[in-house]
Amino acid sequence: MSATIADIGPILALILVGFLPNEVWRLFGLMLVHGLDEKSQIIIWVRAVATAMLAGVLAQLVLSTTGALAGIPVSVRIGAACLGFVAFLIARKSVFVGVLTGEVAVMAGAYVFTP
Amino acid sequence: MTTQPPEPKLTWRAYGSIVLDGVGGAVRSVFFYVLIGNYLGMGALAHEVGFSFWWMLLSTLMVWAAPAQVILISTLNTAKLVEVALAVTLSSVRFLPMVAALLPMLRRRGTKQRELLLPMHLTAVSVWVEGMRLLPQMPPERRIAFYNGLGIGLISGAIIGGAVGFVLAARLPPFLGAALLFFTPMAILMSSARNARTLIDGLSFALGLVVWPIIAAQKIGLDLMWTGLIAGTIAYAVHRFREARIKAEP
Numbered sequence: 001m002s003a004t005i006a007d008i009g010p011i012l013a014l015i016l017v018g019f020l021p022n023e024v025w026r027l028f029g030l031m032l033v034h035g036l037d038e039k040s041q042i043i044i045w046v047r048a049v050a051t052a053m054l055a056g057v058l059a060q061l062v063l064s065t066t067g068a069l070a071g072i073p074v075s076v077r078i079g080a081a082c083l084g085f086v087a088f089l090i091a092r093k094s095v096f097v098g099v100l101t102g103e104v105a106v107m108a109g110a111y112v113f114t115p
Numbered sequence: 116m117t118t119q120p121p122e123p124k125l126t127w128r129a130y131g132s133i134v135l136d137g138v139g140g141a142v143r144s145v146f147f148y149v150l151i152g153n154y155l156g157m158g159a160l161a162h163e164v165g166f167s168f169w170w171m172l173l174s175t176l177m178v179w180a181a182p183a184q185v186i187l188i189s190t191l192n193t194a195k196l197v198e199v200a201l202a203v204t205l206s207s208v209r210f211l212p213m214v215a216a217l218l219p220m221l222r223r224r225g226t227k228q229r230e231l232l233l234p235m236h237l238t239a240v241s242v243w244v245e246g247m248r249l250l251p252q253m254p255p256e257r258r259i260a261f262y263n264g265l266g267i268g269l270i271s272g273a274i275i276g277g278a279v280g281f282v283l284a285a286r287l288p289p290f291l292g293a294a295l296l297f298f299t300p301m302a303i304l305m306s307s308a309r310n311a312r313t314l315i316d317g318l319s320f321a322l323g324l325v326v327w328p329i330i331a332a333q334k335i336g337l338d339l340m341w342t343g344l345i346a347g348t349i350a351y352a353v354h355r356f357r358e359a360r361i362k363a364e365p
Contacts, residue, residue, distance in 0.1 A: 022183045030228075056346075058324065060331070080297070088305050099145050107290070
């Protein structure tokens with residue numbers, strides 16, 4: 001139980017603790033829908049769950065105080081996301097305009113407010 | 116069951132040209148550029164902690180999930196393997212409902228399970244979001260090939276970004292490295308806002324945004340899973356309730 005990468009090497013470690021524990025969820029998804037069709041109620045529900053989880057990923061990235069984005073203050077991240085969204089709406093739902101505006105805003109904000 | 120004529124089989128040439136259409140769809144997607152930005156930082160990180168160029172490339176091909184790869188690269192050299200595996204698996208639960216919602220759209224009568232393995236593996240947030248938007252407009256027999264092309268195109272963006280990041284290996288200023296990762300939430304937000312055409316799509320997304328902070332504040336763990344189950348189920352219930360009312364009206 002206390003094995004480390006030194007015991008098995010980087011490629012085997014990638015397969016055993018990177019690929020397999022990640023891929024298993026995709027496989028469960030494949031097994032779950034065996035024999036179900038697009039219009040079935042379970043699939044409509046599962047799609048709603050997947051969409052809500054996607055929103056959760058977004059909320060986590062914007063709001064979380066730990067993790068890769070922790071270096072940028074939460075207020076800057078929220079502000080930049082809102083600015084990006086407003087730009088997206090003004091530009092008649094252009095994803096590129098929205099993403100670029102949010103990105104420029106977060107860089108400017110992080111540069112100004114990061115101690 | 117009604118008897119239908121046998122499904123037309125695609126020639127290799129036709130299959131290839133649909134795959135190329137899918138690659139084209141990937142290059143026109145904002146996620147292609149978002150992935151390059153994301154993986155630039157990841158490639159540089161992999162170089163910094165001492166993984167090889169080919170290991171980085173292989174990790175993108177095999178794992179194809181940014182959060183899991185960040186965990187791998189940043190903890191694999193120091194943590195116990197069991198701990199890394201646990202962290203990776205907890206970060207990837209989202210793939211279950213995503214694959215389950217996607218595959219029925221790809222499958223027709225006579226589709227073999229093994230034809231679904233590549234689309235299953237290529238499913239990541241970016242490919243799923245674009246696939247769910249583009250596939251419904253497409254004849255069913257073209258969908259697997261198109262989705263594979265979309266996935267190959269988008270994973271190429273990640274591989275290009277990872278390779279360039281690894282080779283440059285420039286230590287980005289910390290705020291710039293983090294800012295590159297901010298591309299992901301922005302792309303999810305805008306693409307989902309554009310794609311949500313039905314009540315249940317929009318509602319489950321909006322509820323997910325509200326429910327995640329509430330769940331996260333409880334510190335019970337598995338935040339994303341609970342967010343998905345709670346917000347998704349409420350949205351589904353509202354959808355069912357509305358359908359029933361529409362049917363009940365004369």
